[in-house]
Amino acid sequence: MSGRDPSLVIRGASVVNPDAVVKADVLIEGGIISAVGEGLAGDWSIDADGLYLSSGFVDLHTHLREPGREEAETIETGSRAAALGGYTAVVAMPNTDPAQDNVATVDFVREQGLRAGLCDVVPSGCITKGRAGRELVPFDRLGAAGVTLFTDDGNGVQDDMLMRRALVMAARLGLTLAQHCEVSAMTQGAVMHDGQCCSSMGVPGWPAEAEEAMLRRDIELVRQTGAKMHFLHLSTAGSVELVRRAKADGLPITAEVTPHHLSLVDELLSGFDPVFKVNPPLRTPVDIQALKDGLLDGTIDAVATDHAPHPDHAKEEPLDSAPPGMLGLETALAVVNTSVGLGPQGIARVLSWNPARIARIEGAHGGAVAVGRPANLALWDLSTVWTVSRDGLASLSRNTPYHGMEVRGRVHHTVHQGRLVVKEGKALR
Amino acid sequence: MRHLLSTKDLELGEIVSMLDVADRMAEVNARPLPKVPALRGKTVATVFFEDSTRTRLSFETAARRLSADVMTFSVSSSSVNKGESLRDTIETLSAMGVDAFVVRHKSSGVPRQIVRWTDASVINAGDGWHQHPTQGLLDAYTITRAFGSHDSMAGRTIAIVGDIKHSRVARSNIDIFTRMGARVVLVAPDAFLPRALDTWGVEVRPALDDVIGDVDVLYMLRIQRERMSASDVPGLREYSDKYALTPSRAARLGSGALLMHPGPINRGVELLVDPADVPGSRILTQVSNGVAVRMAVLFTVLGGGMGSIMQQGAES
Numbered sequence: 001m002s003g004r005d006p007s008l009v010i011r012g013a014s015v016v017n018p019d020a021v022v023k024a025d026v027l028i029e030g031g032i033i034s035a036v037g038e039g040l041a042g043d044w045s046i047d048a049d050g051l052y053l054s055s056g057f058v059d060l061h062t063h064l065r066e067p068g069r070e071e072a073e074t075i076e077t078g079s080r081a082a083a084l085g086g087y088t089a090v091v092a093m094p095n096t097d098p099a100q101d102n103v104a105t106v107d108f109v110r111e112q113g114l115r116a117g118l119c120d121v122v123p124s125g126c127i128t129k130g131r132a133g134r135e136l137v138p139f140d141r142l143g144a145a146g147v148t149l150f151t152d153d154g155n156g157v158q159d160d161m162l163m164r165r166a167l168v169m170a171a172r173l174g175l176t177l178a179q180h181c182e183v184s185a186m187t188q189g190a191v192m193h194d195g196q197c198c199s200s201m202g203v204p205g206w207p208a209e210a211e212e213a214m215l216r217r218d219i220e221l222v223r224q225t226g227a228k229m230h231f232l233h234l235s236t237a238g239s240v241e242l243v244r245r246a247k248a249d250g251l252p253i254t255a256e257v258t259p260h261h262l263s264l265v266d267e268l269l270s271g272f273d274p275v276f277k278v279n280p281p282l283r284t285p286v287d288i289q290a291l292k293d294g295l296l297d298g299t300i301d302a303v304a305t306d307h308a309p310h311p312d313h314a315k316e317e318p319l320d321s322a323p324p325g326m327l328g329l330e331t332a333l334a335v336v337n338t339s340v341g342l343g344p345q346g347i348a349r350v351l352s353w354n355p356a357r358i359a360r361i362e363g364a365h366g367g368a369v370a371v372g373r374p375a376n377l378a379l380w381d382l383s384t385v386w387t388v389s390r391d392g393l394a395s396l397s398r399n400t401p402y403h404g405m406e407v408r409g410r411v412h413h414t415v416h417q418g419r420l421v422v423k424e425g426k427a428l429r
Numbered sequence: 430m431r432h433l434l435s436t437k438d439l440e441l442g443e444i445v446s447m448l449d450v451a452d453r454m455a456e457v458n459a460r461p462l463p464k465v466p467a468l469r470g471k472t473v474a475t476v477f478f479e480d481s482t483r484t485r486l487s488f489e490t491a492a493r494r495l496s497a498d499v500m501t502f503s504v505s506s507s508s509v510n511k512g513e514s515l516r517d518t519i520e521t522l523s524a525m526g527v528d529a530f531v532v533r534h535k536s537s538g539v540p541r542q543i544v545r546w547t548d549a550s551v552i553n554a555g556d557g558w559h560q561h562p563t564q565g566l567l568d569a570y571t572i573t574r575a576f577g578s579h580d581s582m583a584g585r586t587i588a589i590v591g592d593i594k595h596s597r598v599a600r601s602n603i604d605i606f607t608r609m610g611a612r613v614v615l616v617a618p619d620a621f622l623p624r625a626l627d628t629w630g631v632e633v634r635p636a637l638d639d640v641i642g643d644v645d646v647l648y649m650l651r652i653q654r655e656r657m658s659a660s661d662v663p664g665l666r667e668y669s670d671k672y673a674l675t676p677s678r679a680a681r682l683g684s685g686a687l688l689m690h691p692g693p694i695n696r697g698v699e700l701l702v703d704p705a706d707v708p709g710s711r712i713l714t715q716v717s718n719g720v721a722v723r724m725a726v727l728f729t730v731l732g733g734g735m736g737s738i739m740q741q742g743a744e745s
Contacts, residue, residue: 199623202537202558202600207624272538316516318536320557 005030005418009042013053013379016348017368026053028375031418036371046420048379051412054348056088056119056376058355058365059329060178060256061153061232061304064090064121066112067105068097073309073396075109078329079118080429081307081395083421085329086378086411089120089356089365090307094131095154101126101137103145110146118421118429119414120376122359124149127166127177131155136162139169148360151178153232154279156214158184164221171227176358178230179218181239182280186210191320193266193281201270203320206281208236215239219246222253230358231255233306235280237290244299254358256304257291259328259335264401274315274322275399278308281324292340295350302355305332309397327400330393335402337382337409344382352378377415384410394427430729432551434540435560436604444605445579448570450725451718457494458721468497471528471731476502476518477554478534483692483716484554484563488531491723497731500527515539516546523547529731532556537597550730558595564691565601567722569609571715572646575687583610588640590672591650591699592621598691599650603629614640616672620662636671641678646687647709649674652698665698675701687711 007029015024025040026033065073082090092109094100106123113121125147129135133155156179157163170177187210192198194205215231219242222229234255243255266283268276276282294300308325315322337347356366364374388402414422421428457465473492475485492499529550532540537557544551555561573581587606593599593615606613607630614632634640657665679702688710694700704710
């Protein structure tokens with residue numbers, strides 16, 4: 001960023017801030033918001049009449065696949081998908097190859113994000129080496145390298161004692177641990193939610209209690225250690241209730257839900273299409289309603305995509321051997337808006353403000369659109385109806401479960417560090 | 430009907446008329462020369478990713494009796510062992526000219542997935558724990574013909590005993606039997622029952638002794654010894670104590686009751702009695718009916734009208 005960058009004025013948007021939604025012009029100079037008001041002028045301008053303008057979205061849960069599985073996604077293509085989804089920062093999940101359990105890999109991921117220059121790529125770290133659940137990573141060294149969020153995502157930490165030790169260390173170092181709640185002994189070979197559909201399809205089931213049992217354990221460990229914990233992609237009604245009660249007790253926990261767990265039911269798997277296979281699995285209408293209620297009442301803090309690209313051939317395997325996961329970055333706003341009536345401030349709260357705080361990047365992301373803040377911004381509406389196409393996505397992979405589905409709400413422009421990276425729904429780099 | 434992937438794809442009326450077609454096929458099979466030219470020029474590929482002797486032979490016999498050409502694919506001698514994907518395997522075989530794939534796979538749902546990659550018909554010959562629709566049809570055929578009329582399943586009590594959870598045969602049979610009006614009772618330990626049975630329209634009993642005196646059909650499933658190692662499953666001896674057909678239990682079967690089993694039998698596990706000593710045993714009848722029912726399925730999926738086959742049959 002240099003002061004010589006041309007200034008940009010965004011005209012006439014409804015600026016979505018925690019205290020109010022107000023129509024205003026926003027002037028951006030040198031990567032910083034330099035004025036918010038009326039009748040502002042800049043070197044060039046965007047007419048944003050009819051659009052909402054908020055701090056850019058922050059995804060707490062993105063699988064960028066690089067290093068290791070660049071056939072599915074690269075940091076560049078994933079960053080482009082993120083920018084198109086209105087994201088100005090994504091937390092890169094650590095299940096890469098090699099895993100993000102060491103400073104070199106974490107630095108590489110961050111550097112690749114800078115090279116792509118489409119959004120901030122914030123590497124998370126593993127809790128255990130190789131995500132194997134046996135030996136803790138060097139939290140202090142990774143913390144010194146800027147990692148604030150640690151998770152073995154894809155695996156839950158099974159060992160109670162190891163998890164307790166990790167939380168004690170995290171509390172001492174001021175780090176946040178994020179858990180993928182899954183008691184693996186209860187989900188051997190599991191393909192989908194263990195309910196009626198699963199029983200009649202004849203596949204191994206993933207029961208709700210496998211998530212809730214680990215969540216319950218971790219809540220008790222948080223109670224003992226005082227460490228901060230974030231719970232990834234909660235999927236069951238029971239989980240929402242556990243978090244609600246733990247928060248009422250004042251425990252320092254946060255939780256996220258994915259767009260797909262707010263919108264898709266387990267019955268979609270009845271055609272045995274692996275594109276609907278995801279971990280944790282799609283669940284029942286009762287669970288979906290509980291997750292929506294939890295998001296509306298603040299029990300669940302954030303929507304996170306769990307964007308998980310897989311090449312076509314992987315999703316053409318039999319349902320039991322196909323890998324779990326689905327794309328999410330480019331459809332998140334629309335799917336959330338179509339599923340839950342959050343309104344503009346609610347959308348900004350769950351897609352930007354809260355996740356920025358949980359990722360500890362609130363210095364540059366999230367919060368109010370205000371003078372002096374870094375210009376990481378998204379411009380969007382909640383009314384445009386469009387049809388998702390797997391062939392129209394920037395991700396290298398095409399495994400969206402929303403192909404052919406009509407959704408409402410669209411990202412129009414994204415500003416990253418003062419630069420327009422998405423204009424009129426097209427990536428500029 | 431283009432494919433047969435699940436019994437649930439069939440309306441009740443289609444099931445009944447399929448069994449009627451099987452009657453005609455049974456007539457063909459009873460002839461000195463059991464062969465008709467109904468599917469001459471058609472190619473049936475049996476694609477078995479999982480081993481099976483009887484089902485494959487049954488389908489191949491059925492196809493040959495209808496004069497179809499038979500292409501045989503088995504995984505042990507194929508490029509699947511060289512890492513070829515399911516899709517590439519099916520597209521490659523399709524390119525050779527296949528009219529119907531008869532598919533068995535250890536994974537539930539594979540026959541349905543294959544439909545996307547071929548213009549040929551797909552017949553499910555057993556997929557994972559999901560479905561084995563021709564077994565369901567041949568069992569319904571065996572029961573209705575044994576009791577004498579097309580609607581003779583109505584009001585009968587059929588006990589299905591064993592590992593329901595991991596059984597594709599059970600899922601197909603339960604669907605067909607309940608829709609044909611039978612009272613279906615599942616007899617199994619908890620570990621062998623799927624979690625959600627609410628919509629299945631069945632009753633559950635925890636021990637064979639509770640039901641054996643008043644069943645019209647006793648349907649014993651094969652117990653796979655390897656499943657007995659799972660932690661939530663009772664030991665083999667405990668299982669046999671409660672669920673195996675012993676000579677004393679067989680003696681309590683009603684005089685008109687049928688004993689059925691999809692095979693292969695695990696003697697000493699689910700059957701502690703020689704089925705030959707059980708007067709109501711239809712286990713071998715099931716096998717011979719299997720050929721007629723599979724002829725009916727192949728003919729319905731690939732063939733023309735009913736009139737043609739009998740006419741052609743009469744000529745030959």
